[in-house]
Each structure stands twice: as structure tokens, then as C-alpha cells.
Amino acid sequence: MSAPNSSIGSWQSLLSRAMDWSSASTDLSVINCSFALAFCFLAYTLSSYNTNSKSADRVYELPGSSLIHAWFFFYRRFDFIQKKFKESGGRPFRFKVLQHRIIAISGEKARQAFFSEATLSLSQGYRILTGGSPDLKDLELERISGKDLQREVDETFVRKILSLVRRDRIADTLPSLLDDCEQLMNNWGIEGRLNPFEEIYLLVFQMTVRMATCRELAEDKKAFKELANQYWIIQNCSTPISLLFPWFPSPMKKRKDKATAALYGLLYSFVMLRRNSPRPSTDPIDLLIAQGDSDENIVGTIMGVIFTGVINTGIISCWTLLYLSSNEEWKQKAEEEIRTMLDNHNLSGSAEPLHRRLASIPLNVWEDELPSVDLIIRETLRVVGAASIIRRNVQDEVVVDGILIQRGDFLTYQVADAHMNSAIYTDPGKFDPSRYLEGREEDKKETFSFLGWGVGRHPCAGMRMAKLEIKLVLSLFLLGYEYTLVDKSGKFPKTLPRPDRNDDLHSRPLGDPCYLQYRKRSEEW
Numbered sequence: 001m002s003a004p005n006s007s008i009g010s011w012q013s014l015l016s017r018a019m020d021w022s023s024a025s026t027d028l029s030v031i032n033c034s035f036a037l038a039f040c041f042l043a044y045t046l047s048s049y050n051t052n053s054k055s056a057d058r059v060y061e062l063p064g065s066s067l068i069h070a071w072f073f074f075y076r077r078f079d080f081i082q083k084k085f086k087e088s089g090g091r092p093f094r095f096k097v098l099q100h101r102i103i104a105i106s107g108e109k110a111r112q113a114f115f116s117e118a119t120l121s122l123s124q125g126y127r128i129l130t131g132g133s134p135d136l137k138d139l140e141l142e143r144i145s146g147k148d149l150q151r152e153v154d155e156t157f158v159r160k161i162l163s164l165v166r167r168d169r170i171a172d173t174l175p176s177l178l179d180d181c182e183q184l185m186n187n188w189g190i191e192g193r194l195n196p197f198e199e200i201y202l203l204v205f206q207m208t209v210r211m212a213t214c215r216e217l218a219e220d221k222k223a224f225k226e227l228a229n230q231y232w233i234i235q236n237c238s239t240p241i242s243l244l245f246p247w248f249p250s251p252m253k254k255r256k257d258k259a260t261a262a263l264y265g266l267l268y269s270f271v272m273l274r275r276n277s278p279r280p281s282t283d284p285i286d287l288l289i290a291q292g293d294s295d296e297n298i299v300g301t302i303m304g305v306i307f308t309g310v311i312n313t314g315i316i317s318c319w320t321l322l323y324l325s326s327n328e329e330w331k332q333k334a335e336e337e338i339r340t341m342l343d344n345h346n347l348s349g350s351a352e353p354l355h356r357r358l359a360s361i362p363l364n365v366w367e368d369e370l371p372s373v374d375l376i377i378r379e380t381l382r383v384v385g386a387a388s389i390i391r392r393n394v395q396d397e398v399v400v401d402g403i404l405i406q407r408g409d410f411l412t413y414q415v416a417d418a419h420m421n422s423a424i425y426t427d428p429g430k431f432d433p434s435r436y437l438e439g440r441e442e443d444k445k446e447t448f449s450f451l452g453w454g455v456g457r458h459p460c461a462g463m464r465m466a467k468l469e470i471k472l473v474l475s476l477f478l479l480g481y482e483y484t485l486v487d488k489s490g491k492f493p494k495t496l497p498r499p500d501r502n503d504d505l506h507s508r509p510l511g512d513p514c515y516l517q518y519r520k521r522s523e524e525w
């Protein structure tokens with residue numbers, strides 16, 4: 001996801017946190033450690049220059065300090081991986097991030113194995129990106145217990161997510177999602193300028209809270225604001241230092257711990273509220289209570305959905321609007337398609353406001369009758385999604401594309417290797433949804449050429465919910481407003497926005513911020 005500094009990229013860090021929380025191992029515990037220890041650790045890592053450069057296999061060993069590699073891996077991962085592939089002449093390469101060994105791979109065969117191999121763990125992989133610092137001891141524990149504990153945690157978490165985003169649940173919640181968006185959009189007034197990475201995110205945040213918690217929280221403006229505040233503090237405190245040295249008691253780390261505790265406490269209070277309610281509802285918290293989950297696990301699952309959902313769906317919603325703002329042909333197609341859907345299926349009277357008319361359209365119509373919008377979302381995912389996906393070998397040695405991967409090793413695959421590959425996609429940097437149409441079908445050229453929703457063993461569990469949310473935002477915005485892309489001086493920008501591939505969390509545009517200048521349309525049509 002930051003999946004793709006990109007959506008998959010952001011997704012990585014968020015899902016990982018979700019996994020931690022879902023297994024009730026929140027990062028609330030502050031590890032007490034002295035500066036002396038920090039210096040010892042630093043000295044150790046600085047001294048660990050790679051000594052294994054005479055490897056017999058075809059993997060290039062990166063020369064240099066593991067601390068420097070670690071720094072660039074956390075700080076500018078996209079550039080680091082790209083640059084090192086150039087240095088290795090396109091060969092897979094190996095380096096260390098502190099005590100962990102990471103192997104970067106590329107190409108179709110490697111990609112196929114990476115996404116299909118059962119011994120490569122997704123959640124163990126992502127933990128390294130969020131300061132979870134997985135330890136070989138974790139793997140030993142699993143071996144001793146005789147079963148694959150990590151996979152059990154993963155599967156339980158995915159099952160819980162799937163139970164929350166069931167088709168019937170989404171269909172029932174659809175009108176409330178549109179009401180939520182309408183309320184927030186009313187604050188925009190008749191015309192103005194908005195930063196999509198703030199205002200559109202907020203719409204997605206509100207919808208995600210509705211989909212993952214309960215009516216009381218989704219409709220409590222004060223609690224919602226508090227939730228959003230703490231969430232952003234946690235996100236903004238995830239600096240390379242805090243990820244590299246998660247035990248280091250920096251001010252950022254303390255802020256993050258405080259915000260995590262506050263977020264946890266807030267969600268916990270709503271779990272209690274629902275648990276003590278005499279009348280169970282069909283809201284997600286009640287659903288999890290009915291499944292017999294402990295309070296801690298319920299909070300963990302909710303945090304998982306919020307952290308996984310908001311960033312990725314937010315990023316893709318923003319970029320879809322940005323790309324359409326400079327592509328009149330596809331903007332028109334999307335508008336016409338949504339309007340036709342509205343004309344054909346709107347059950348409520350035409351005097352109703354737009355969001356009510358959209359709310360009366362059945363879920364299957366949203367899913368099946370917007371083919372151009374589907375292509376637009378797919379192309380946005382491809383262009384924005386370029387970050388590195390991580391796995392860890394949690395079982396015995398395994399061979400991936402001819403490379404021996406030891407137990408405990410990490411593997412990384414950069415999504416750009418497929419999404420920005422000119423042998424697969426013509427002019428890959430160009431936003432062009434028609435590349436998927438019959439006759440071209442560029443995404444079918446190689447195995448797993450399109451990775452936007454995950455492939456192989458770990459397809460995205462929240463895709464249905466995410467796609468619908470993006471379509472709701474697009475419909476409300478395209479039909480409700482006229483809009484143009486502007487820079488801070490109010491003019492159409494000289495260069496079109498491009499995602500910052502090293503902004504793992506948000507995929508914001510490179511350079512100056514850009515805005516959407518909007519004017520509300522009359523609802524007469």
C-alpha cells in the first residue's frame with residue numbers, strides 16, 4: 001500500500017500495527033533504557049560492516065554500514081531500493097537493518113514466489129517497518145510450541161476483518177456513510193479551496209469509524225474529533241528514529257505512547273458502553289462482543305481496521321480526484337457513468353438531496369455498474385502504488401527464485417518493479433485507465449502484474465469496503481461540485497502532482513501542496 005509510499009506502503013505500517021494490536025500486544029509498554037545502552041547499540045551496529053561479501057550465491061552483498069543502510073531503508077526506502085538495484089546491476093541484493101538480514105528481489109519469478117510461498121509471513125515481515133523489531137526468539141517459540149502461532153494470529157485477524165466488512169453489513173451501513181459525508185461536506189460551504197489530504201481524508205476517517213465501531217461513537221462529534229487527533233499524533237510520531245530504535249525514550253516516542261494510550265482508552269470506553277447496553281445492536285462492536293471477544297481484542301481489531309483502512313482508502317480517494325482533475329476525458333466518463341447509475345436505480349424521489357438518492361442505490365449496482373470508475377481506481381492504485389512489500393521466512397530454509405532464504409531472513413519486493421515496468425505497462429508513469437481495456441489488457445502481460453489489492457496468499461480483506469468508500473467520495477464530489485486543481489496561488493499548477501514515493505505513510509504530492517478549488521452545483525438536474 002503506505003501499501004503501495006504509496007497506498008501499499010502506508011498499508012504496510014498500518015496493518016502491522018493492526019496485527020500487533022489484534023494480538024493484544026499494544027506498544028503501550030515503555031521500555032526503560034539508558035543513553036549508555038543506546039550508545040553501545042549504536043557502536044555495535046556501526047561496527048557491523050558487512051563481512052560476508054564473498055557470498056557464493058548470486059546475491060550482491062551491499063558494502064557499508066548496516067546503520068546507514070537501516071537509516072535509508074526507513075527514511076527514503078523507495079530511493080534506497082532503486083539506487084541499490086542500479087548498484088547491483090539488477091541482481092538481488094542483501095543488507096542488514098540492525099541485526100536483521102533483508103534480501104531485495106525483483107522480476108516475475110521472484111514476485112511469483114514472494115506472493116505464493118507459504119513460509120513467508122506477512123505480519124512478521126511488516127513488524128520490522130513499525131519498530132516491532134521481530135526477534136529470532138519469536139520464531140523459536142513457535143517451533144517449540146509445535147505449531148505456527150503467527151499464522152493463527154494472522155488468520156484470526158483477517159477473519160475478524162472479514163466479518164466486519166461482510167456484504168450485508170456494508171449494504172446496511174451505506175445510507176449512514178453517505179449521511180456522514182454529507183454532514184462533513186456541508187461545512188465546506190458553497191465554494192472554496194480544500195486540501196484533499198485533509199478534507200477528503202476526514203470523510204474517509206468518518207466512514208471508517210462508522211464501519212468499525214458503533215453509532216454512539218460515529219455520531220459523537222467530540223469523541224470523533226479526539227479520536228482523529230490521537231490518530232494523527234500516532235501517525236506523525238512514526239519517525240525513522242522511532243522505528244529504528246523503538247525502545248529509545250525520545251520525546252516523539254513518549255508522545256506516541258501517550259496518544260496510543262488515549263486512543264486505546266477512548267475506544268475501550270465505547271466497547272464498555274456497548275457491553276453494558278441492555279439492547280444489543282448490529283454495530284461492529286456489538287458484533288465482536290457477540291463473537292465472544294475480550295475487550296482488549298475488540299479494541300485491537302477496531303484499531304486494526306482504522307489504521308489499515310483510513311490511510312489507504314484516504315490516499316486512493318485523494319489521488320483519484322487529483323488524477324481526474326487533469327484528465328477531462330476520464331472525468332467526464334466517470335461523471336456520466338455515475339449519473340446514469342443514479343437515473344437508472346434511484347428509488348427515492350428526485351426531489352431528495354443527492355446523498356439520499358445515492359443511498360437508495362443497491363450495493364450490487366455500486367459494485368457492478370461503474371466499470372469506468374473501477375478502471376480509474378485500478379489505474380490510480382497502479383500509479384500511486386510503488387512501495388516495498390515485506391515478508392519474513394518463519395520456517396525452514398526456502399529457495400526463492402534460486403536464492404536460499406534462511407529462517408528469520410526478511411525479503412522485500414518493490415511494487416514499482418511491476419507497476420512501473422515499461423515491459424508490462426506502456427509509458428508507465430502516465431495515468432491511463434484505458435490500458436486495461438479489451439485489446440490492451442496490459443495488466444495480464446506477466447504473472448501478478450497488478451498488485452494494488454494484493455495477490456497470492458494475502459489478497460486485501462477490506463477491498464469491498466475500500467472500493468465502495470472511494471466510489472461514494474467520487475460520486476458526492478463529481479456530481480455535487482465543479483472543481484479544478486490549483487496551486488497555492490490559485491492557478492492550475494505548472495507541473496501536475498506526483499506522489500512522493502518516499503512518503504511511506506501518506507503518499508502526498510512532491511513539492512508544493514495542491515488544492516481542489518470547488519463550487520457546489522445546483523441539484524436541479
Ligand code: HEM
Nearest residue numbers: 007008309312313316389452453454458459460461462466
Ligand atoms: C484503498 C484501500 C486499500 C488498499 C489499496 C489495500 C491494499 C492492500 C494490499 C496491497 C494488501 C496486500 C499486502 C501484501 O501483500 O503485503 C492488502 C492486504 C490486506 N488488507 Fe488492504 N487495502 C486497502 C484497504 C483495506 C481496508 C479498508 C482494510 C480493512 C477493513 C484492509 C485490510 C487488509 C488486510 C486484513 C490484509 C491482509 C490480508 C491477509 O493477510 O491475508 N485493507 N491490502
